[in-house]
Amino acid sequence: MSAAGGGRDCGSPVPQRAPWSLVAATAALCLLSATSVRTAAAAPMSREEKQKLGNQVLEMFDHAYGNYMEHAYPADELMPLTCRGRVRGQEPSRGDVDDALGKFSLTLIDSLDTLVVLNKTKEFEDAVRKVLRDVNLDNDVVVSVFETNIRVLGGLLGGHSLAIMLKEKGEYMQWYNDELLQMAKQLGYKLLPAFNTTSGLPYPRINLKFGIRKPEARTGTETDTCTACAGTLILEFAALSRFTGATIFEEYARKALDFLWEKRQRSSNLVGVTINIHTGDWVRKDSGVGAGIDSYYEYLLKAYVLLGDDSFLERFNTHYNAIMRYISQPPLLLDVHIHKPMLNARTWMDALLAFFPGLQVLKGDIRPAIETHEMLYQVIKKHNFLPEAFTTDFRVHWAQHPLRPEFAESTYFLYKATGDPYYLEVGKTLIENLNKYARVPCGFAAMKDVRTGSHEDRMDSFFLAEMFKYLYLLFADKEDIIFDIEDYIFTTEAHLLPLWLSTTNQSISKKNTTSEYTELDDSNFDWTCPNTQILFPHDPLYAQRIREPLKNVVDKSCPRGIIRVREESFRSGAKPPLRARDFMATNPEHLEILKKMGVSLIHLKDGRVQLVQHAIQAASSIDAEDGLRFMQEMIELSSQQQKEQQLPPRAVQIVSHPFFGRVVLTAGPAQFGPDLSKHKETRGFVASSKPYNGCSELTNPEAVMGKIALVQRGQCMFAEKARNIQNAGAIGGIVIDDNEGSSSDTAPLFQMAGDGKDTDDIRIPMLFLFSKEGSIILDAIREYEEVEVLLSDKAKDRDPEMDNEEQPSSENDSQNQSAEQIISISPTVDLVDQETPEESSLNSPPESLSPADTEDAADVSPPEQTSSPTANHETPSLDGECTDLDNQLEEQSETEENSSPEVSWDKKAQPIDSILADWNEDIEAFEMMEKDEL
Numbered sequence: 001m002s003a004a005g006g007g008r009d010c011g012s013p014v015p016q017r018a019p020w021s022l023v024a025a026t027a028a029l030c031l032l033s034a035t036s037v038r039t040a041a042a043a044p045m046s047r048e049e050k051q052k053l054g055n056q057v058l059e060m061f062d063h064a065y066g067n068y069m070e071h072a073y074p075a076d077e078l079m080p081l082t083c084r085g086r087v088r089g090q091e092p093s094r095g096d097v098d099d100a101l102g103k104f105s106l107t108l109i110d111s112l113d114t115l116v117v118l119n120k121t122k123e124f125e126d127a128v129r130k131v132l133r134d135v136n137l138d139n140d141v142v143v144s145v146f147e148t149n150i151r152v153l154g155g156l157l158g159g160h161s162l163a164i165m166l167k168e169k170g171e172y173m174q175w176y177n178d179e180l181l182q183m184a185k186q187l188g189y190k191l192l193p194a195f196n197t198t199s200g201l202p203y204p205r206i207n208l209k210f211g212i213r214k215p216e217a218r219t220g221t222e223t224d225t226c227t228a229c230a231g232t233l234i235l236e237f238a239a240l241s242r243f244t245g246a247t248i249f250e251e252y253a254r255k256a257l258d259f260l261w262e263k264r265q266r267s268s269n270l271v272g273v274t275i276n277i278h279t280g281d282w283v284r285k286d287s288g289v290g291a292g293i294d295s296y297y298e299y300l301l302k303a304y305v306l307l308g309d310d311s312f313l314e315r316f317n318t319h320y321n322a323i324m325r326y327i328s329q330p331p332l333l334l335d336v337h338i339h340k341p342m343l344n345a346r347t348w349m350d351a352l353l354a355f356f357p358g359l360q361v362l363k364g365d366i367r368p369a370i371e372t373h374e375m376l377y378q379v380i381k382k383h384n385f386l387p388e389a390f391t392t393d394f395r396v397h398w399a400q401h402p403l404r405p406e407f408a409e410s411t412y413f414l415y416k417a418t419g420d421p422y423y424l425e426v427g428k429t430l431i432e433n434l435n436k437y438a439r440v441p442c443g444f445a446a447m448k449d450v451r452t453g454s455h456e457d458r459m460d461s462f463f464l465a466e467m468f469k470y471l472y473l474l475f476a477d478k479e480d481i482i483f484d485i486e487d488y489i490f491t492t493e494a495h496l497l498p499l500w501l502s503t504t505n506q507s508i509s510k511k512n513t514t515s516e517y518t519e520l521d522d523s524n525f526d527w528t529c530p531n532t533q534i535l536f537p538h539d540p541l542y543a544q545r546i547r548e549p550l551k552n553v554v555d556k557s558c559p560r561g562i563i564r565v566r567e568e569s570f571r572s573g574a575k576p577p578l579r580a581r582d583f584m585a586t587n588p589e590h591l592e593i594l595k596k597m598g599v600s601l602i603h604l605k606d607g608r609v610q611l612v613q614h615a616i617q618a619a620s621s622i623d624a625e626d627g628l629r630f631m632q633e634m635i636e637l638s639s640q641q642q643k644e645q646q647l648p649p650r651a652v653q654i655v656s657h658p659f660f661g662r663v664v665l666t667a668g669p670a671q672f673g674p675d676l677s678k679h680k681e682t683r684g685f686v687a688s689s690k691p692y693n694g695c696s697e698l699t700n701p702e703a704v705m706g707k708i709a710l711v712q713r714g715q716c717m718f719a720e721k722a723r724n725i726q727n728a729g730a731i732g733g734i735v736i737d738d739n740e741g742s743s744s745d746t747a748p749l750f751q752m753a754g755d756g757k758d759t760d761d762i763r764i765p766m767l768f769l770f771s772k773e774g775s776i777i778l779d780a781i782r783e784y785e786e787v788e789v790l791l792s793d794k795a796k797d798r799d800p801e802m803d804n805e806e807q808p809s810s811e812n813d814s815q816n817q818s819a820e821q822i823i824s825i826s827p828t829v830d831l832v833d834q835e836t837p838e839e840s841s842l843n844s845p846p847e848s849l850s851p852a853d854t855e856d857a858a859d860v861s862p863p864e865q866t867s868s869p870t871a872n873h874e875t876p877s878l879d880g881e882c883t884d885l886d887n888q889l890e891e892q893s894e895t896e897e898n899s900s901p902e903v904s905w906d907k908k909a910q911p912i913d914s915i916l917a918d919w920n921e922d923i924e925a926f927e928m929m930e931k932d933e934l
């Protein structure tokens with residue numbers, strides 16, 4: 001298979017001496033005889049059906065690209081809910097995510113080669129002219145080096161690659177004279193100052209105009225970068241060098257890769273997530289194949305394919321063996337610690353790892369690719385999209401989904417490798433879900449929360465660069481594409497680079513090859529480069545047989561928690577060590593075990609207990625390891641319980657023309673009024689209250705009678721607003737934030753607390769919208785007058801009535817590995833009682849409260865005290881037997897972890913600063929993940 005996924009070899013550089021086809025054929029034979037499961041193949045898909053789906057992809061691309069060009073261009077991205085361009089500095093900052101935006105018409109550049117793949121040659125020609133005419137690469141803006149490389153440099157090079165291909169064909173682009181390449185070179189030089197470190201690892205950010213060092217640069221003080229950020233440059237930089245003859249780019253990218261390789265953890269052969277660019281020390285020592293590391297591995301293998309340099313394959317294979325040994329727990333891929341690789345670092349997986357099965361196909365290791373892909377597909381079937389992170393028992397951990405393409409990418413590669421029509425059906429489901437849940441009148445909107453179906457005002461450029469390419473190629477036959485895709489390799493952003501670059505301007509690789517690799521020992525590593533024709537000659541059932549045992553892996557899963565550590569010894573009859581969820585501070589036996597594990601328990605004055613682990617005080621190294629695991633479980637459990645105390649977000653869905661249910665806004669719930677999760681959704685037209693703050697009897701009851709009243713936040717309690725609009729006859733209410741510009745994209749949601757008194761008299765549902773989401777409704781009223789919405793726990797399927805539009809870290813950071821760990825075991829969260837002001841902000845840090853919040857005093861009842869200090873739920877067994885807890889947890893996850901007092905293991909009030917600290921930790925972990933990689 002070529003790097004692009006077809007049926008021939010890896011390209012000229014690699015194989016004369018590589019017996020890869022033999023290896024692959026042998027593997028296939030073993031696999032064929034190893035299985036005897038009787039199973040039926042998925043029905044083949046007819047050519048007509050494939051064409052129909054291909055056309056649907058084209059239509060969807062037109063919808064996304066057309067709206068970007070019409071409403072956003074020349075801005076970097078489209079904001080599909082408000083139907084305008086996202087211009088950095090003009091919108092509230094979203095933090096590191098915005099570092100992809102360099103005021104260089106990002107989406108247009110990222111879409112260039114997609115236009116050619118989708119046969120839109122005329123549009124490509126127009127787009128190239130626009131890039132040459134309009135794009136400025138010299139803006140005073142700080143951008144991510146990684147994102148600029150993969151999206152912009154990659155986009156320009158992909159565009160150039162296909163422009164010269166078209167020119168050679170003699171019909172299109174006859175005027176083209178390497179202008180995109182010149183722009184790419186200009187950009188390449190702009191990125192080079194980032195490499196001015198002793199290590200050769202690039203700074204994570206650079207100012208396009210001022211570089212790194214100048215005072216105006218506003219960057220250059222960072223010390224850390226993610227491994228993928230430093231290790232995902234070689235394809236674009238080498239292509240730039242080989243296209244232009246300027247060797248410096250490839251040299252710099254190689255140097256960064258050499259340094260990362262040197263710094264790998266020598267006993268595990270794994271790399272951490274973040275590294276200090278000056279000292280080379282690992283900053284985060286956890287290791288996986290998802291966020292922060294993913295494309296480092298991808299680029300090692302693809303650099304071998306593109307550049308024909310054996311050292312890259314050797315490195316890749318060394319890492320790959322380590323991944324398969326420590327991280328891969330089919331069908332799961334779980335992060336571990338680089339120094340203690342038998343120890344899981346997390347109990348959740350992130351969505352970025354969905355690219356890995358595709359990479360495994362390229363490597364030729366199909367079985368685990370099929371298994372992981374199948375597991376991911378089941379998660380998707382459950383939530384419509386892959387949540388940004390999900391736990392090992394497949395509950396949602398981070399509910400966003402920014403329309404990431406990785407799963408479509410792996411689906412494409414698996415289809416190419418197996419020819420199994422099952423993967424076409426998977427692609428069909430992806431298309432259906434995108435149209436059903438993400439399509440909005442002005443493009444496709446990212447999912448804010450896959451559980452509620454609410455949207456974010458965001459359509460990332462990678463959606464056009466990657467998603468449509470992989471989906472289109474999945475259904476396309478050779479003759480549907482105007483060039484041979486097998487002649488190209490996909491970058492991590494799915495940009496196409498020609499394989500002939502391997503034989504052009506090769507001098508750099510020779511010069512820089514370290515002596516370590518001059519004498520290659522073939523027995524050290526596999527020479528693999530799969531050829532689908534040899535790998536799966538006559539067995540359409542092969543993939544099906546691997547999937548079969550995993551059929552219900554998600555639905556029937558038992559909560560797994562920490563699954564690996566010492567599982568073996570439990571099976572062999574040894575007593576399992578104490579699990580965090582079983583721990584009782586009053587049980588002397590448990591206290592004894594703690595002591596053995598080097599964990600001491602301190603009773604704090606405020607009633608909390610604190611756990612401290614000193615590994616050196618443990619009775620043995622195994623006990624120390626048990627102690628570490630126990631502490632990690634405790635952190636996990638504690639943060640999970642806090643989350644379970646929160647009401648999940650709700651949805652406001654605009655159901656009237658022209659939205660027809662397609663725009664779904666994330667809303668904060670209220671702690672009073674009917675429970676929207678119990679099928680109590682409310683549908684009605686909206687009307688503004690007078691006074692708008694809803695703090696006194698309404699003067700326009702006739703306007704709100706039978707409608708959903710809009711009120712502004714502030715000046716009185718939420719419950720008071722609810723009562724006033726209820727008295728005026730409203731059937732529901734939406735409170736709109738008075739902090740201009742606030743948005744659920746940038747601020748954590750919170751829930752509206754009662755007023756400390758009995759709120760049973762409030763019978764109408766109330767939801768909260770931040771100002772930006774609120775304006776979408778207010779703008780709709782201005783434009784269409786009659787606006788009908790649905791208040792619910794999750795977006796409802798667009799019913800035929802609405803649908804008549806024409807349509808086609810909570811993570812336990814690795815640093816917890818230190819010899820001493822401290823956990824404050826905090827009692828149950830009941831923030832309603834912890835915060836005095838109008839809005840008890842459950843989820844938001846104090847900064848997000850408006851001044852009004854602190855002015856409004858509320859009666860607060862003391863925190864509820866209960867006596868049980870421990871969890872009273874059953875422990876799932878480690879050997880896979882499910883207990884009743886499965887159902888409980890399943891239900892919790894399906895109802896978005898509805899608050900359940902029984903699952904708390906300690907029932908006293910938790911101090912606000914501790915809750916906020918935990919929240920911040922969670923938010924930081926996620927921000928780190930997002931920062932590491934989008």
Ligand code: DMJ
Binds near residue numbers: 352404405462492933
């Ligand atoms: C893309 O920009 C690239 O695929 C990158 O390597 C990872 N993340 C995004 C899409 O999710």
